Amino acid sequence: MLRAALIFAIIALVLGVLGFGGLAGFAWDLAKILFWIAVVIAVALFVLGTFVYKKVT
Structure with missing residues (x-):
């Protein structure tokens, strides 16, 4: 899951660098x-x- 986030x-x-602001915002939110x-x-499993x-034990 962290890999997908990265x-x-x-x-x-x-x-964002290429100028696609809307798609960049969606990808960042995801x-x-x-x-x-x-x-x-991770916290729940811990x-x-x-x-x-x-x-x-």
């Missing part, structure tokens, strides 16, 4: 959404892993 951020940068989804999933680890 790819869309690079696409947004290239489109990159931000994917980044925050990845952060939420919290769940911490509690599951305490119960197993």
Whole structure:
């Protein structure tokens, strides 16, 4: 998911340089959404892993 966010951020940068502002904005918004989804999933897995680890050991 972070890889996709990075790819869309690079696409947004290239489109912005080439003058495609609307498409660049869309790609940047999509990159931000994917980044925050990845952060939420990582935090959720960290919290769940911490509690599951305490119960197993």
